[in-house]
Amino acid sequence: MSALKTPLSREKAGALSSLLEGLSHEQVAWVSGYLAGLGAEPFSVAQADHVASRPEVTVLHGSQTGNAERVARALHADLMARGFAARLDSLGTYPTARLKRERVLLLVTSTYGEGEPPDTAQAFYAFLMGERAPRLEPMKFAVLALGDRGYEHFCQTGRAIDARLEALGAARLHPRGECDLEYEEAARSWTEQVVKALAAEGAPTAPPALRLVSSGPVSDREHPCAAALVENTRITGRGSSKDVWHMVLAPTVPLAFAPGDALGVVPRNDPVLVEMFLEAARLQGSERLAEGPEDERDLAQALASRFEIRAISRPFLAHWARWTGAPALEAMLEPGGADELKAYVSGRDLTDVMRAFPVEGLAACELVAALRPLAPRLYSIASSAKADPDHIHLTVGVVRYEHQGRQHRGVASTWLAERVESGAELPVYVHVNERFRLPEDPATPLLMVGAGTGVAPFRAFLEERALLGATGAHWLVVGDRQFREDFLYQREWLDYRRKGVLQRLDAAFSRDGGVKTYVQHRLLAASRAVYAWLAEGGHLYVCGDAATMAPDVHAALIEIVARERSVSQEEARDYLHVLMAAGRYQRDIY
Numbered sequence: 388m389s390a391l392k393t394p395l396s397r398e399k400a401g402a403l404s405s406l407l408e409g410l411s412h413e414q415v416a417w418v419s420g421y422l423a424g425l426g427a428e429p430f431s432v433a434q435a436d437h438v439a440s441r442p443e444v445t446v447l448h449g450s451q452t453g454n455a456e457r458v459a460r461a462l463h464a465d466l467m468a469r470g471f472a473a474r475l476d477s478l479g480t481y482p483t484a485r486l487k488r489e490r491v492l493l494l495v496t497s498t499y500g501e502g503e504p505p506d507t508a509q510a511f512y513a514f515l516m517g518e519r520a521p522r523l524e525p526m527k528f529a530v531l532a533l534g535d536r537g538y539e540h541f542c543q544t545g546r547a548i549d550a551r552l553e554a555l556g557a558a559r560l561h562p563r564g565e566c567d568l569e570y571e572e573a574a575r576s577w578t579e580q581v582v583k584a585l586a587a588e589g590a591p592t593a594p595p596a597l598r599l600v601s602s603g604p605v606s607d608r609e610h611p612c613a614a615a616l617v618e619n620t621r622i623t624g625r626g627s628s629k630d631v632w633h634m635v636l637a638p639t640v641p642l643a644f645a646p647g648d649a650l651g652v653v654p655r656n657d658p659v660l661v662e663m664f665l666e667a668a669r670l671q672g673s674e675r676l677a678e679g680p681e682d683e684r685d686l687a688q689a690l691a692s693r694f695e696i697r698a699i700s701r702p703f704l705a706h707w708a709r710w711t712g713a714p715a716l717e718a719m720l721e722p723g724g725a726d727e728l729k730a731y732v733s734g735r736d737l738t739d740v741m742r743a744f745p746v747e748g749l750a751a752c753e754l755v756a757a758l759r760p761l762a763p764r765l766y767s768i769a770s771s772a773k774a775d776p777d778h779i780h781l782t783v784g785v786v787r788y789e790h791q792g793r794q795h796r797g798v799a800s801t802w803l804a805e806r807v808e809s810g811a812e813l814p815v816y817v818h819v820n821e822r823f824r825l826p827e828d829p830a831t832p833l834l835m836v837g838a839g840t841g842v843a844p845f846r847a848f849l850e851e852r853a854l855l856g857a858t859g860a861h862w863l864v865v866g867d868r869q870f871r872e873d874f875l876y877q878r879e880w881l882d883y884r885r886k887g888v889l890q891r892l893d894a895a896f897s898r899d900g901g902v903k904t905y906v907q908h909r910l911l912a913a914s915r916a917v918y919a920w921l922a923e924g925g926h927l928y929v930c931g932d933a934a935t936m937a938p939d940v941h942a943a944l945i946e947i948v949a950r951e952r953s954v955s956q957e958e959a960r961d962y963l964h965v966l967m968a969a970g971r972y973q974r975d976i977y
C-alpha cells in the first residue's frame with residue numbers, strides 16, 4: 388500500500404478527538420497505530436480522567452463557507468475534551484423539535500446576502516422567527532456571530548437569533564460575540580469565556596481528555612504555506628471586456644483539498660496605491676511603527692503587506708469623521724444614514740475618502756489603528772487533487788473599474804495577474820468548504836450552474852467525477868458576456884460532452900444580442916427537465932455572484948418548482964429550503 392502521509396489538521400484532530408472520546412488508552416493507541424499503518428501521520432495521545440457529571444451542551448453552526456463551522460467544531464472538541472457531553476450539529480440538519488428540550492445551546496453563525504442567514508440555516512431561521520417557535524424558558528444560550536464590518540448588516544443573523552432566543556424565554560449564558568473578517572482571535576476568546584461561564588454554572592472543566600497533535604505540516608489562514616505560480620494564462624479573448632486568468636500553483640508542501648474547497652491567497656497591496664494612500668493621508672511612508680515584524684515597521688512597508696487600504700469600513704469612517712468633524716461623514720454614520728453610506732461607499736476606496744476630507748498632522752500609528760488587517764482573498768479551486776495532487780488551478784477575474792474619473796484596481800486579482808512573476812512563491816492556504824461538496828454516491832446526477840468565474844469549481848467537480856468514472860449524469864449551465872471572447876473552458880466542456888461525461892451543456896451569453904440571456908433563463912426554458920433532475924435525487928450547485936445572480940437563480944428555481952409541482956410560491960420556497968438543508972442544493976457565492 389502506498390504511504391499517503393496525510394497530515395492531521397487541527398480540525399480533524401478535534402473531530403477525531405470527539406470520536407475517540409470514551410475509549411481506553413489502549414484502544415486509542417490501537418486506532419493511532421492503525422491509521423499510521425494506512426499511511427497517515429501519527430498523532431500523539433494524552434488522556435486525562437473522565438469526568439462523571441456531564442452537562443449536556445448542544446453546539447450548532449450556520450455556515451456558508453466553513454468559518455462558523457470551524458469555530459463550532461473547535462468549541463465542540465474543546466467541550467468534549469473538558470468532559471462535557473456535547474453534541475455538534477449543523478443548523479441544516481438539526482431537528483427543530485429538539486429545541487425546546489435543549490438546556491445549553493451554543494450557536495455560531497455567519498451572515499450572508501443582505502443580512503441573511505447562510506443557506507443551510509435558512510429553514511432553521513424561518514422556524515425560529517416564525518409563530519411555531521416554542522417557548523424556551525429552561526434553556527441557557529450563547530451566540531457567536533461571524534460577519535464582515537464592510538457589510539451594512541454586520542452580523543445580522545447572529546444578532547437576530549440572539550435576540551429571538553431571549554424573546555422566547557431562554558437565558559443568556561454569555562453575551563453575544565461578534566467577529567469581523569479576522570475572526571480567529573475573537574472566536575477563541577469568546578469560546579474561552581463561554582467555557583468559563585459553563586464552569587461558573589457548576590459544570591466541570593477538566594483538562595482536555597484527549598489531545599491529538601498532528602506532526603505533519605498544516606496550513607491555514609493563520610499559517611499559510613508557500614506556493615509557486617507555475618502558470619498564468621489569460622483565458623478571455625483579445626477583444627473581451629473582461630480579464631480572466633487561469634492560474635496554476637505548485638504548493639511547496641503537500642496540501643489536501645477536495646472539489647468545492649477554495650484557496651486563500653494572502654495578497655500585497657499595489658505600491659502605486661500605497662503611494663496615493665500616503666499622499667492622501669499627508670504622510671511620508673518612512674514613519675516607524677512601534678509594532679509588527681521588524682522588516683515591516685516602516686509605514687509604507689506595513690501598508691503594502693499588512694493593512695487593507697482599499698475597502699472602506701464603517702469603523703474607519705467613524706475615525707475619519709471624528710478627526711475631520713465633517714458633517715457629511717457624521718450624517719452617514721447616523722442610524723438613518725444607511726442608504727447614504729451604502730451609496731457613498733460603492734466604488735470608492737479609502738484614498739477617495741481621505742482626499743475628499745483631508746486631515747493634517749495625523750500620526751502614522753493613529754492611522755494604522757483605524758485600518759483593518761489585509762484579508763486573504765478566496766478563489767474556488769478549479770482542479771481535482773485526485774487528478775493532480777501537486778498543483779492547484781484557479782480562475783481569477785481581475786477587478787478593474789472606473790469611479791468618478793479614477794481607475795480602481797482590485798488588490799489580490801491585479802497582484803496575481805500583473806505583479807506576481809512566474810515561478811514566484813506566494814502565501815496560500817486551503818479554505819475547506821464542507822458545504823460545497825460532491826455527493827458521496829457517484830451515481831447521483833449533478834446540475835451545476837455557474838456565471839463568470841463561477842464555473843471554476845465545476846471544472847474540479849467534472850475532473851474528479853470523470854476520473855472516478857461516476858455514473859451519475861452531469862448537466863452544466865454556464866453564463867458569461869460574449870460567446871467568442873468569454874466562453875471560459877469551452878474546449879474542456881465540449882471534450883467532456885464528447886466523452887459522455889457531460890450529458891447536457893447550456894450556455895447563456897448576455898452581451899451577444901439585444902436581449903440579455905442569463906443562466907436562469909436557460910433554467911426556466913428547461914423547467915420540466917430541471918425539476919425532473921431534482922425530483923430524481925439530483926444535486927444542484929450554484930456558483931458566482933452573490934448580489935444578483937444567486938438571488939435571481941433562486942427566484943427562477945422557485946418559479947420552476949411551483950410550476951412543475953403545481954404548488955404555491957411559498958411551498959416551492961419550502962421545497963428548496965429542504966433541499967438546502969439536506970445538502971442537495973449548495974451554493975458557493977461571493
Ligand SMILES: Cc1cc2nc3c(=O)[nH]c(=O)nc-3n(C[C@H](O)[C@H](O)[C@H](O)COP(=O)(O)OP(=O)(O)OC[C@H]3O[C@@H](n4cnc5c(N)ncnc54)[C@H](O)[C@@H]3O)c2cc1C
Pocket residue numbers: 452649697698733734735764765766767768782783784785786787788790796797798799800801840841843975976977
Ligand atoms: C468563497 C469564494 C470563492 C471565490 N472564488 C473566486 C474565483 O474563483 N474567482 C474569482 O475571480 N474570484 C473569486 N472570489 C472573489 C475573490 O475572493 C475576490 O473577492 C476578488 O478577486 C476581488 O478581490 P480583489 O482583492 O482583487 O479586489 P478588492 O480590492 O477586494 O476589490 C473588490 C471590491 O471592489 C468593488 N468593485 C468591484 N467591481 C466594481 C465595480 N465594477 N464597480 C464598483 N465597485 C466595484 C466591490 O466593492 C468589491 O467588493 C471568491 C470569493 C469567495 C468568498
Ligand SMILES: NC(=O)c1ccc[n+]([C@@H]2O[C@H](COP(=O)([O-])OP(=O)(O)OC[C@H]3O[C@@H](n4cnc5c(N)ncnc54)[C@H](OP(=O)(O)O)[C@@H]3O)[C@@H](O)[C@H]2O)c1
Pocket residue numbers: 629784786838839840841866867868896897898903905906907931932933935936937939940977
Ligand atoms: N464580491 C466581490 O468582491 C467580487 C469580486 C469579483 C467578482 N465578483 C462577482 O463574481 C461574479 C463572477 O465575476 P465575473 O467578472 O466573472 O462575472 P461577470 O462578467 O460580472 O458576470 C458573469 C455573467 O453573469 C451575468 N449576470 C449579471 N447579472 C446577472 C444576474 N442577475 N443573473 C444572472 N447572470 C447575471 C453577466 O451579465 P452582464 O454583465 O452582461 O449583465 C455575465 O454574463 C460576478 O458576478 C461578480 O459580481 C464579486
Ligand SMILES: Cc1cc2nc3c(=O)[nH]c(=O)nc-3n(C[C@H](O)[C@H](O)[C@H](O)COP(=O)(O)O)c2cc1C
Pocket residue numbers: 449450451452453454455456496497498499500501502503505533534535536538539540541542543568570933934976977
Ligand atoms: C457574498 C457575501 C455576503 C456577505 N454578507 C454579509 C453581511 O450581510 N453581513 C455580515 O456581517 N457579513 C457578511 N459576509 C461576511 C461573512 O459572514 C464572513 O465572511 C464569515 O466569516 C463567513 O463565515 P462562514 O464561512 O461560516 O459562512 C458576507 C460574505 C460574503 C462572501
